Amino acid sequence: MKNRQINNQLFILFLFFAARTFAQQTSGITENIISDDKGFPIVSKEGKVADLFYDPSENVAVIRAAKDLQNDIHKVTGKLPNLFATETSGEFEINIGTVGTSKQIDKLISSKKINAKDLKGKWEIFVITTVENSKSKSKKQLIIAGSDRRGTIYGIYELSKQLGVSPWYYWNDVPVKKRSSAYVIPGYFASGEPKVKYRGIFINDEEPAFGTWARTKFGDINSKMYENMFELLLRLRANYLWPAMWGKAFNEDDPLNPKVADEYGIVMGTSHHEPMMRAQKEWGNHRKEYGNGEWNYHTNKDALLKFWEDGFNRNKNYDNLVTMGMRGDGDEPMSDLGSAEANFKLLEKIMQDQRKIIEKVTQKPAKETPQLWALYSEVLDYYDQGMKVPDDMTILLCDDNWGNVRRLPYLDAKKHLGGYGMYYHVDLHGAPRAYQWLNMTQIPHMWEQLQLTYNYGVDKIWILNVGDLKPNEYPKDFFLNMAWNPTSFTQDNLENYTVKFAEEHFGKTNAKEIAEIINLYCKYNSRVSAEMMNHKTYNLQSGEFLQVRDSYLALETRALRQFLTLDEAYKDTYKHIVLHPVRAMANLYDMYYAVAMNHKLADEKNLKANYWADYADECFARDAEYTEDYNLNISGGKWNHMMDQTHIGYKSWDEPKEGNIKPTVYRITPEEAKTGGYIFEEKNGVVAMEAEHFFENKNSKDTKWTVIPDLGRTLSGIALMPYTQKTEGAFINYQFKLKNNPTSIKVHFFFDSTLPFKKGGHNIKTYIDKNDSKTIGINRDLTWANNYTKMYPAAAARLVEKVETFKLPTNQNGNYTLTIEPLDPGIVLYKVVVDNGGYEETYLKMDESPYKK
Numbered sequence: 130m131k132n133r134q135i136n137n138q139l140f141i142l143f144l145f146f147a148a149r150t151f152a153q154q155t156s157g158i159t160e161n162i163i164s165d166d167k168g169f170p171i172v173s174k175e176g177k178v179a180d181l182f183y184d185p186s187e188n189v190a191v192i193r194a195a196k197d198l199q200n201d202i203h204k205v206t207g208k209l210p211n212l213f214a215t216e217t218s219g220e221f222e223i224n225i226g227t228v229g230t231s232k233q234i235d236k237l238i239s240s241k242k243i244n245a246k247d248l249k250g251k252w253e254i255f256v257i258t259t260v261e262n263s264k265s266k267s268k269k270q271l272i273i274a275g276s277d278r279r280g281t282i283y284g285i286y287e288l289s290k291q292l293g294v295s296p297w298y299y300w301n302d303v304p305v306k307k308r309s310s311a312y313v314i315p316g317y318f319a320s321g322e323p324k325v326k327y328r329g330i331f332i333n334d335e336e337p338a339f340g341t342w343a344r345t346k347f348g349d350i351n352s353k354m355y356e357n358m359f360e361l362l363l364r365l366r367a368n369y370l371w372p373a374m375w376g377k378a379f380n381e382d383d384p385l386n387p388k389v390a391d392e393y394g395i396v397m398g399t400s401h402h403e404p405m406m407r408a409q410k411e412w413g414n415h416r417k418e419y420g421n422g423e424w425n426y427h428t429n430k431d432a433l434l435k436f437w438e439d440g441f442n443r444n445k446n447y448d449n450l451v452t453m454g455m456r457g458d459g460d461e462p463m464s465d466l467g468s469a470e471a472n473f474k475l476l477e478k479i480m481q482d483q484r485k486i487i488e489k490v491t492q493k494p495a496k497e498t499p500q501l502w503a504l505y506s507e508v509l510d511y512y513d514q515g516m517k518v519p520d521d522m523t524i525l526l527c528d529d530n531w532g533n534v535r536r537l538p539y540l541d542a543k544k545h546l547g548g549y550g551m552y553y554h555v556d557l558h559g560a561p562r563a564y565q566w567l568n569m570t571q572i573p574h575m576w577e578q579l580q581l582t583y584n585y586g587v588d589k590i591w592i593l594n595v596g597d598l599k600p601n602e603y604p605k606d607f608f609l610n611m612a613w614n615p616t617s618f619t620q621d622n623l624e625n626y627t628v629k630f631a632e633e634h635f636g637k638t639n640a641k642e643i644a645e646i647i648n649l650y651c652k653y654n655s656r657v658s659a660e661m662m663n664h665k666t667y668n669l670q671s672g673e674f675l676q677v678r679d680s681y682l683a684l685e686t687r688a689l690r691q692f693l694t695l696d697e698a699y700k701d702t703y704k705h706i707v708l709h710p711v712r713a714m715a716n717l718y719d720m721y722y723a724v725a726m727n728h729k730l731a732d733e734k735n736l737k738a739n740y741w742a743d744y745a746d747e748c749f750a751r752d753a754e755y756t757e758d759y760n761l762n763i764s765g766g767k768w769n770h771m772m773d774q775t776h777i778g779y780k781s782w783d784e785p786k787e788g789n790i791k792p793t794v795y796r797i798t799p800e801e802a803k804t805g806g807y808i809f810e811e812k813n814g815v816v817a818m819e820a821e822h823f824f825e826n827k828n829s830k831d832t833k834w835t836v837i838p839d840l841g842r843t844l845s846g847i848a849l850m851p852y853t854q855k856t857e858g859a860f861i862n863y864q865f866k867l868k869n870n871p872t873s874i875k876v877h878f879f880f881d882s883t884l885p886f887k888k889g890g891h892n893i894k895t896y897i898d899k900n901d902s903k904t905i906g907i908n909r910d911l912t913w914a915n916n917y918t919k920m921y922p923a924a925a926a927r928l929v930e931k932v933e934t935f936k937l938p939t940n941q942n943g944n945y946t947l948t949i950e951p952l953d954p955g956i957v958l959y960k961v962v963v964d965n966g967g968y969e970e971t972y973l974k975m976d977e978s979p980y981k982k
């Protein structure tokens with residue numbers, strides 16, 4: 130008996146540790162807990178649906194989220210469960226509740242069916258488990274229990290997500306994954322505490338895109354709109370928001386805003402430079418009521434204190450994380466008091482006074498209201514110079530607006546009690562150039578900087594400037610996932626994260642390819658932002674520009690190929706988060722490449738400049754079409770205006786006010802056009818010259834040197850035409866510069882595989898600077914007698930190569946002219962490569978070397 134007891138105890142201990150291990154594994158990226166047929170039936174195979182219930186005294190935010198679960202089960206399975214504010218008589222029940230509020234959950238803790246340690250006194254933790262019903266052993270309950278209201282809500286949304294409702298269902302129109310039955314696998318699933326306490330976003334730089342979208346869809350950036358945003362935050366296990374503030378006042382524009390935020394359970398703040406829960410715009414709105422003074426603590430202290438007190442008083446009953454301190458009006462530095470010390474002493478005083486207001490309004494010590502002080506821009510200097518911050522206040526460190534953290538706590542210094550936060554950007558309206566159009570951030574960089582951030586003890590607040598939110602869905606998702614559990618991400622599992630993100634949106638089949646496309650476009654975009662790029666960004670001459678443009682076009686092809694075969698249901702979502710960003714940016718690369726080609730060819734007075742001018746114009750027009758397609762066609766126009774951001778033609782940090790500016794291109798008239806004049810330079814031991822890029826040529830009496838565009842493996846061919854006329858007196862030459870003065874040089878000539886249609890074949894005379902003249906037969910041996918060894922191979926290669934070594938004249942300072950005289954008509958020259966030691970066998974016969982004209 131005794132032994133049995135010990136065994137039982139050991140077994141319970143084992144279960145406990147198994148559960149703990151699971152808890153650790155499941156924090157961050159969670160395991161699958163849903164099955165089609167095993168465990169607790171949310172909807173059974175027979176079509177029976179479990180009831181949902183919560184305690185009548187449960188927090189309104191939990192009740193609201195429980196209603197979402199009710200709807201989500203319906204959306205997924207087609208069965209609408211009952212939702213009761215009391216225990217039901219149903220056979221299977223889903224019991225939703227918060228420790229300390231729900232009597233049922235508290236009982237389960239007392240009866241040790243839920244481990245108290247997993248929930249009590251914890252921040253935003255949840256447990257999902259199945260237990261037997263207390264009233265009848267044949268009845269089962271699925272428990273979603275939270276340590277606090279958000280813990281319970283996160284548990285609810287975890288179940289929703291696992292059932293098949295993506296957190297992004299509204300914002301990315303992700304289709305619900307339908308199933309006829311859904312069971313929760315038996316087990317004890319605990320989320321673990323989030324490693325960062327406040328995790329949130331800042332809607333910023335929201336005009337014209339986000340703002341116009343919201344006004345068109347909801348009438349304003351109002352509580353109807355925010356409901357969707359709050360829900361998204363909760364579904365992504367975030368808890369904190371800095372609302373849009375460009376000429377906007379969250380608490381006044383729609384007085385329901387803060388109330389609704391609270392009904393969702395969101396902690397509200399204001400941006401880094403808007404203290405005491407008041408938007409900067411409110412100062413503009415109410416200045417007169419406060420005596421019409423300045424935004425200056427020196428000259429207008431009493432009015433400002435009153436202004437702040439009124440604002441704080443208005444919001445006192447909600448869950449706030451209060452921005453403290455003060456900057457100049459409109460996110461400017463405060464006026465300089467002459468010395469750094471005087472500046473920060475004033476700031477210290479301002480914060481003390483603000484804290485007095487908090488104490489007066491809340492009737493509690495200031496430390497009981499969460500506060501932050503943001504070290505944005507010049508404010509970091511005050512901190513570095515030793516400004517004193519109250520112990521309980523969180524110091525919000527910042528990045529440089531581009532995703533590089535500016536300052537971290539010193540590892541060996543005494544830890545500031547209020548802890549540290551990080552304000553991070555994936556969007557900027559600022560210097561050196563705004564980036565606001567598409568996502569320009571790559572996850573590996575974000576991870577690298579954020580793991581650094583976390584490892585230096587920054588874990589109280591992580592807040593991300595997401596701009597308009599919409600084109601930044603992916604980095605936002607990553608940021609919030611990482612904020613929940615930074616250490617669950619390593620350099621080796623970042624790719625898995627993207628696959629999971631893709632899977633959540635599009636299902637398993639397409640996920641890997643989508644993840645690769647997303648990662649590649651982020652990588653390409655993080656090289657240079659759309660707004661920063663122009664026709665000079667990449668090196669045209671070296672082939673770099675062609676390479677990056679072609680890579681982007683190849684990526685677009687991959688995205689389009691996938692789009693075409695994708696299930697219809699996913700097409701809108703795919704357009705939002707894959708196809709639009711890829712094709713719009715590929716088009717920009719294509720456009721700037723065309724502009725670069727146009728400028729170069731126009732400079733050379735090459736008529737082909739006109740082709741590239743038209744090409745660039747078409748790309749510009751296509752950009753507008755893509756924008757329109759996104760705005761008007763995705764999900765029936767649901768996202769109208771979300772792509773309104775200007776992104777072409779920036780001349781300073783700020784966007785051109787007249788909208789996208791078409792890049793300047795030049796057109797050449799036939800009268801202006803000039804050919805020849807190319808002088809090549811050696812690069813990597815070779816001088817490779819396309820045949821049409823000659824220095825000089827001379828026609829024979831009745832022929833003309835004629836370029837046959839696109840003939841051959843690379844650029845074109847050049848020949849004396851017509852072929853029926855004699856070639857006497859004609860020549861073409863190539864000028865080049867070698868880095869040294871070799872005594873002899875090898876030259877590779879590449880011709881079209883013309884057969885010896887006239888007896889004796891086709892021949893050229895060739896020499897360098899009138900020295901060492903050679904006569905080369907191009908095709909004499911391409912005869913039937915050699916059909917398998919020479920004729921067919923040349924025909925299949927569509928190329929004839931001849932190699933000749935020339936003695937070089939001395940005293941040339943490296944400058945040479947290679948001349949070719951065709952001795953017969955019908956010879957097409959493709960390319961000439963001078964080998965000064967660097968020739969390599971490549972199929973396209975070496976990239977063209979740099980030249981001047």
Ligand code: REL
Pocket residue numbers: 333334375400401402459460530557558559594
């Ligand atoms: O990106 C930032 O953090 C700031 O430039 C903005 O917060 C800024 O305050 C601006 O939107 C308006 O003032």
